[in-house]
Amino acid sequence: MMQLFIFFSLSCMCRSLQMSDPRTGISYLPKTTVDRINVEGNKIEKTKLEKDPSKAWTDLYEYAAAIRSETLTWEELEAGDANIRLKWCGLLSRFKKVPGTFMMRLRKPNGILRSDALRLYADALEDAAITVGQETAVADITTRQNLQLRGLTLDQAADLIAKLPDVNVTCHQSAMDNVRNIVGSPLAGIDQDELLDTRPYCNALNDLITIDPDTNKRGNPKWGNLPRKFNIAVSSSPADYAHAKINDLAFEAATHNDGNLGFNVVVGGYFSARRSTHAIDLGLWIPASVSNVLDVSTAILEIFRDEGFRGDRQKARFMWLVEACGGADAFKLKLLEKLKNEFSQFPIDQVDTHQNVANNAVSIDRKPMIGVFPQQSQSLSRVGMHVPVGRLSLEELRALADAAEQHSGSELRLTVEQNVIFPNVKNPHALIEQLGISASRLSATPGPVSGNTVSCTGSQFCPLAIIETKAFATRISQRLDDALGMPLRLHVTGCPNSCGQVQMADIGLMGAPARRIDPETGKAKAVPGCNVFLGGTIGHNSKLSLEPVLKGLPIDDEDELVGALIDLIEKEKLQATAV
Known part of the structure; x- marks a missing residue:
């Protein structure tokens, strides 16, 4: 009887500890990984060990309450929290540029938004604008089909985060060493030539990353301590509207020779200051199912989390681990072994492990994103609107919400080119006319270069940028519209980290040091x-x-x-490629 009582007491104690002490990102790391961090880990890795970033999911509200009660100021936030851990809440401090404020990076898989979410963002920015002004309280569309909100104080951000579940949005784990927003085709479900609809895959991947299976709440500690950021994309066809090959992991839709639909798996693409690289084919095809994609993603993320490099952050992206394993073939064998041994439901006997599958019978031509185009149902159209360099005011957010509610069933979609698509529109000309009044900067017929221009944040808000980019890119693209008269893709990025992805552009401008002779002194000066x-x-x-x-x-x-760029374009015989 006494033994039974002791067993019952211990069981209750264990359950109590589990309830009061939820798992952290560190708790998922093997001891060997923790030991490596203690020995060779960089400063950020040591900071993550000192206090797990998942603590920010609750600390955020405590800090916000303290700021409201004036028992804490933003200057008094501990640096590890302000500059590192709060990024697990999607909050990036911008104290050097706009003191006391944060940028909030949201998550919306496949870039699909609803009008109620846009209104919520606009309301939050309106509150922020009281303090920082409307030129600072803005939203930016990112190259990952996402939105970033600027100018929020910590208490304003906490209030907004508490409301995000009401519009089926989260910002958890959207920055720093986390899996970023899941990218898919902006034409999912409305493209006549797509092999599959990317939306269910992107939604499932987003839930895999951000939902804690123990609590069913956003914030998943299982993926809360990766060595570096990790990007995932799902592409619907060879036209590749998701830009799969610049992601750490991508699933490219492909029909096998036996007629079955599936995905080619590619890995290792990324941009950084030290190195940028195109993804490589694993020579691995898997049957198309959400469960298969989740299993492969889980296996790869576990390998990356447990074995990835924790020393030099410039050598910690996933491709470095793939190469350290011996390259694509060796990593594929490692992955297949893990899938075979640890994922009992994965159909290991159905994969093609010899080569990536070709899509010879499928159109590889990319469709234009901007303008009016018929969908699968000829009675409906999609309308792509150009958003100059992805920047939106709070009034424009509301104008987009109004237009979506009246013309596209309250839905709109973001593209990796930082523009907006309205799907399932019955009267496209009425939509365009409405936005021409309420959001006149947006256009369905932009210039041939300005309509294909992408820009990073630049020095206005980003502390890493060497040059200002948004207004600069707008001016240069408009001048190239007039000078060239042909569609070219212009990308502008403020620093070598290449958030503006200049290496994939027809014309890429990366902020860098330059010198010019001063006519008064005859000496070279920095410009x-x-x-x-x-x-x-x-x-x-x-x-x-x-x-x-x-x-x-x-x-x-x-x-x-502009003259120098035109000379280079003519010298290199650059041809129109944008669509």
Whole structure:
């Protein structure tokens, strides 16, 4: 009887401990990984060990309450919280640029938004604008089909995060060493040539990453301590509207020779200051099912989490681990062994492990994103609207919400080119006319270069940027519209981290040091400048332009800059590629 009582007491104690002490990101790491971090881990890894970033999911509300009660100021936030751990809540401090404020990076798989979410964001930005002004309280569409909200104080951010579940959105685990927003085709379900609809895959992957299976709440500690950021994309066809090959992991839809639909698996694409690389084919095809995609993603993420490098952060992205394993073939064998041994439901006997599957019978031509185009149902159209360099005011967010409610069933979609698509529209011309009044900067017929221009945040808000990018990219693209008259993709990025993805553009401008002779002194002086990349491609045969054709080109004289770019384009015989 006494033994039974002791057993019952211990069982109750264990359950109590489990309830009061939920798992953290550190608790999922093998001891060998923790030991490696203690010995060779960089400063950020040590900070993550000192206090698990998952603590931020509750600390956020305590800090916000303290700020409201004036018992804490933003200056008093511990640096590890303000600059690292709060990023697990999607909050990036922008204290150097706009003191006391954060940028909130949201998550919306496949870039699909609802009008109620846009209204919620606009309301939050309106509150922020009281303090920072409307030029700072803005939203930016990202190159991952996502939105970033700027100018929020910590208490404003906490209030917004508490409301996000009401509009089926989260911002958990959207920054730093986490799996970022899951990218899919913006034409999912409405493209006549798609092999499959990417939406269920993107939604399932987002839930895998962000929902804690123990609590069924957002914030999943299982993936809360990765060595570095990790990008995943799901592509619907060889036209590749998701830009699969620049992701750490991508699933490319492909029909096998036996007629079955599935995915080719590619790994290792990324941009960084040290190195940028195109993804490589694993030579692995898997049958198309959500469970198969989740199993492969889980297996790869576990390998990356447990074995990835924790020392030099410039050598910690997933491709470095793939190469350390011996390359694509060796990593594929490692992955297949893990799937066979640990994932009992995975159909290991149905995969093709010899080569990636070709899609010879499928159209590889990319469709234009901007303008009016028929859908599978000829009575409905999709309407793509150009958003100059992805920047939206709070009034424009509300205008988009109004238009979506009246014309596209309250739905709109974001593209990786930082633009907006309204699906399932019955009267496209009425929609365009409405936005022409309420959001006149947006256009269905932009210029041939400005309509294909992508820009990172730039020095206005980003502490890493060398140059200002948004307004600069707008001016240069408009001048190239007039000078060239042909569609070219212009990407502008503020620093070598290449958030603006210049290596995949027809014309890429990367912020860089430059010098110009001072006419008064005859000496060289430092001026804003850029490195110029030419000839990157997207789609079925995508490739990156990894080396600049020109370094240190001054940008302070824009007449001179535009002339130099035109000369380079003519010299390199650059052809129109944008669609």
